[in-house]
Amino acid sequence: MRKFLNKVLLVGAISLFANNLFAQETICYKNGVTSPSEIETTPLNGIVCKNQLSVNDMKKDGWNVLDIQIKTVDGKLNYSYYFYKIDSLKAAPKINSVNEKAEFSVRPIGTKIMNLENNKSTINVGNLIVGQTGIVVHIYDNDKRSIVANAKVISSNPNSSVVEFFSFDDLKQDALPITNRNVSINDVLVLNYMYNSSLLIAPNFDSFQAVRNEFKENNFIHSDIFAAKLKYNNRPYPTKEDIQQFAMEQNLGTVFFVLDGKIFVVDSKTFTILDSYRFTFDQKEQQIPFYTRVEDIESPFYQIAFIFGDEKLTYNDYYKKILGIK
Structure with missing residues (x-):
């Protein structure tokens, strides 16, 4: 039973890794090689190579070699090539x-x-x-x-x-x-x-759409999904821990915060600000806690008192506190 569960976990890790890390990634291999000088022209086995494509063929098709594993078995060499392809990423x-x-x-x-x-x-x-x-x-x-x-x-x-x-x-x-x-x-x-999979925190619909249109490399999960989770948990004012937990559950690598005329790109695990961009948008309309179509997210009284104290923070001030910026 333990061996079966370990296999399930390994398959899960492989699936998560394969589906999300690169636009495409695969491993091709060849066992029992006796002439290493010919390995780059020898057809490899694997899901993509199918005993038809060699290392040189894969490179011509736009694949890059990230890693090579070589093992000696019974005096012969077993090769495993780890290929990845990022040609589907869009303009920066x-x-x-x-x-x-x-x-x-x-x-x-x-x-x-x-x-x-x-x-x-x-x-x-x-x-x-x-x-x-x-x-x-x-x-x-x-x-x-x-x-x-x-x-x-x-x-x-x-x-x-x-x-x-x-x-x-x-x-x-x-x-x-x-x-x-x-x-x-x-x-x-x-x-x-997973840096190209992101959560977007924006104050209104116009800024939400503008950022998504500008950062075409990123796949933004809709903020409604995060808002629905907050509503279910009666937490309309997300803490840093709420955001990090949601990002981990959804396998998101970055969080984008739109505030005070800038876009801040934050690592979801360390909450480090990776980059920031000047961004002009209409700041008159600011939806709390962020732009979402989910309505009436109720909160226990103790959370409001804990987060705001005696002073109700604006959208910009609230997320500045979360990011630790002035």
């Missing part, structure tokens, strides 16, 4: 970023874990944002892989960065066991995991 926003320190993008960044000490690793990717997050993927034989941890950037310079690992709870279910596997050398680190 045309509005200007306020951030001048590091270039932000929702597109995933992949690299291998080559060192590990005190639950941290130094990677050869520089100019990252402290608080930027990702996941660590362990690749098993052939086309099996699983997410084993979250990762966050804790320091960065122009040439390298240090990431720290923490528990991946997005698949947590009381009825299923969790994996005991820890991060290990040669696992794959993928930064910006």
